Amino acid sequence: MFQNKNIVLGICGSIAAYKSASFVRLLIKSGANVRVIMTPDATGFITPLTLSTLSKNPVLVDYFTSETGEWNNHVELGLWADFFVVAPATANTLAKMANGLCDNLLLAVYLSAKCPVYFAPAMDLDMWKHDATKKNVLKLQSFGNILIPPGNGELASGLYGEGRMAEPEEMIEFLSAELKKNLPLINQKILVTAGPTYEAIDPVRFIGNHSSGKMGFAIADELALLGAEVTLIAGPSAQVSKQKTIKRIDVTSAAEMLEACVFHFKNSKACIMSAAVADYTPVMVAQQKIKKQNNSFSIDVKKTTDILSELGTHKAAGQILVGFALETNDEEKNAIEKLRKKNLDFIVLNSLNDKGAGFKSDTNKVTIIDMSLKKTVYELKSKEEVARDICQKVIELIKR
Numbered sequence: 001m002f003q004n005k006n007i008v009l010g011i012c013g014s015i016a017a018y019k020s021a022s023f024v025r026l027l028i029k030s031g032a033n034v035r036v037i038m039t040p041d042a043t044g045f046i047t048p049l050t051l052s053t054l055s056k057n058p059v060l061v062d063y064f065t066s067e068t069g070e071w072n073n074h075v076e077l078g079l080w081a082d083f084f085v086v087a088p089a090t091a092n093t094l095a096k097m098a099n100g101l102c103d104n105l106l107l108a109v110y111l112s113a114k115c116p117v118y119f120a121p122a123m124d125l126d127m128w129k130h131d132a133t134k135k136n137v138l139k140l141q142s143f144g145n146i147l148i149p150p151g152n153g154e155l156a157s158g159l160y161g162e163g164r165m166a167e168p169e170e171m172i173e174f175l176s177a178e179l180k181k182n183l184p185l186i187n188q189k190i191l192v193t194a195g196p197t198y199e200a201i202d203p204v205r206f207i208g209n210h211s212s213g214k215m216g217f218a219i220a221d222e223l224a225l226l227g228a229e230v231t232l233i234a235g236p237s238a239q240v241s242k243q244k245t246i247k248r249i250d251v252t253s254a255a256e257m258l259e260a261c262v263f264h265f266k267n268s269k270a271c272i273m274s275a276a277v278a279d280y281t282p283v284m285v286a287q288q289k290i291k292k293q294n295n296s297f298s299i300d301v302k303k304t305t306d307i308l309s310e311l312g313t314h315k316a317a318g319q320i321l322v323g324f325a326l327e328t329n330d331e332e333k334n335a336i337e338k339l340r341k342k343n344l345d346f347i348v349l350n351s352l353n354d355k356g357a358g359f360k361s362d363t364n365k366v367t368i369i370d371m372s373l374k375k376t377v378y379e380l381k382s383k384e385e386v387a388r389d390i391c392q393k394v395i396e397l398i399k400r
């Protein structure tokens with residue numbers, strides 16, 4: 001969830017600071033890069049050593065690191081962060097944040113931060129209920145800072161009530177929901193196809209191709225990471241999706257893929273057709289295994305329906321259709337012809353003349369051509385990176 005997200009955690013002097021250890025552990029486990037800043041008082045509740053070990057980064061308390069005399073750059077930290085989380089946030093630090101005071105490194109980072117700031121209060125119930133605190137919280141929210149609400153329960157004072165800092169698991173859930181809310185493809189249903197199709201000749205043989213499905217699976221993963229609800233229609237492929245939210249539908253033949261695509265495209269915002277669909281299928285499928293007899297042998301084949309053309313014909317206003325073109329000659333001319341004939345929004349061209357492009361490799365070299373014939377030529381990249389480029393183009397079109 002927090003893969004490659006940079007999170008600065010600010011810890012204040014409260015008994016709830018003991019929960020910071022598991023909070024940092026959960027963030028690291030979910031893929032985040034974490035840097036911890038503590039107020040001087042916080043170091044009395046939990047040691048910087050514990051937090052630097054868990055976060056795998058030095059913990060900062062002062063403007064200067066005393067041993068080296070090095071200046072701890074609050075501006076750099078504020079810019080590095082994707083999220084700044086102050087947890088536990090004491091009544092004292094909340095008041096200082098609300099009023100722009102800056103007498104420690106944590107507050108200097110807060111004032112320099114350009115990213116969303118979250119604060120998880122921890123205090124006794126009467127402090128939490130006090131008008132001064134309420135006013136400070138409202139003031140912080142009016143600046144755009146986001147409250148992670150405290151829970152009810154036993155407090156350090158022995159009293160019961162509201163003021164307990166949210167549990168580390170609850171904070172992770174809260175931040176995940178926030179992260180999802182801001183993803184560019186949130187609530188967008190997107191259809192992706194991947195892999196080859198197999199056209200049965202008899203019970204043991206088929207017409208197929210060398211497509212591995214890697215490109216389509218990488219696109220589906222990337223779309224899911226960007227928040228889309230992805231339906232992946234996959235021909236026979238050994239690939240496995242990394243993102244658990246992807247809904248996978250397995251098909252074998254071009255006819256099955258057509259049926260699934262037509263059904264799911266109706267409710268989709270976009271379709272990215274990266275499958276290598278067979279162009280021909282046997283007219284008859286033998287019920288029994290065909291025995292070897294003569295020296296030569298031929299099979300009658302008929303054209304399959306072009307799935308993209310079919311979707312292109314029924315494409316509604318606002319729907320986005322993306323196709324691939326795998327070419328060996330007259331690459332651009334052929335790709336532009338397909339773009340127009342199939343009513344696509346853009347086409348991803350790969351040429352088998354480019355080393356490292358094509359079916360089985362882990363890399364691809366593509367050119368994207370859109371409706372206005374704008375051409376973007378990309379370097380040879382991993383299929384994951386190519387997927388990122390394709391998804392950025394889809395986002396551009398959706399946001400248009």
Ligand code: CTP
Nearest residue numbers: 273274275277304305306307308323324325326
């Ligand atoms: N495609 C499809 N249905 C088919 C054949 C192809 O939807 N029956 C889609 C592919 O998924 C791809 C695009 O059409 O996105 C172009 O496929 P490609 O094989 O490059 O071209 P074809 O249109 O099949 O033409 P040709 O084989 O003559 O190059």
